[in-house]
Amino acid sequence: MTATQRRLLVRRRVPWGDIAFKLVLRLCLAVAVAFLVTLLVYVVYKGWSRLDPRLWENFPSIRRPERAGAKSALFGSLWVIGMTAVFCLPVGILGAIYLEEYADHRRWYNRLIELNIANLAAIPSIVYGILGLGVIARGFGFGTTVITASITLSLLVLPIVIIASREAIRAVPGEIRNASYGLGATKWQTIWRQVLPSAIPGMATGSILALSRAAGEAAPLLLLGGLTYVAYIPDGLLSGYTVLPIQIYGWISQSRESFHDLSSAAIVLLLIVIIAMNSVAIYVRNRSQKRW
Incomplete structure (x- = not known):
């Protein structure tokens, strides 16, 4: 052959x-x-009869499920997720900048930080609930308030924000840094004006995905004593609250079928909120990519 x-x-x-x-x-x-x-399809079909303005305009009701709504849970979720973003995003992004641009990886404490971040990303959310209950709610005396839930969820998603931000910074080509240094820019000027704008799409995607996970968490908030019946809108960080996952859990635990339909409608509402958050990330990413 x-x-x-x-x-x-x-x-x-x-x-x-x-x-x-x-x-x-x-x-x-x-x-x-x-x-x-x-x-x-099942969730939308089952909750279709309650997908109307009553769902987001009315407060919960135990006696009259046909008029009950998730107004307090919706605004509570917005409060908690908004404060979670305020607490975790600056810390996560600054931590990623330090680990990628300034940290000496030959130092033992930097290697220890990286090891802990990788391990914390895999810890079950219920463990963070125990931490929040023992340290934040009882140790600091914040109780069952918005700030307790926000700090607990911030600790939960902080490793995800750091890892996603580090990957986005690492993906920036080295030629951009070298060109900036060649023009006389300092290290911080290079990071602020060249690296971070180029890394915004990846950072935005990772941050919104982390906040989306926080928006769907119920286990740590239930352990913190989140209420299943709240007939008011939170008015501050030290106010009581409920969120959509806890409200859904409370309605599903009821025996009447009308509450099950209401919980399905609330699930659709939660999906709409998460999709809206992801749409913001997609918009920011596309706009940044066009600019750069």
């Missing part, structure tokens, strides 16, 4: 292993999408 014939034979061999692996991947993707679509 000549060399040309051997090359033709190699070309004609069908990579059955690659084809089988791609088919398995596509099958897994199809199964996951099918389950997701089925769940969304």
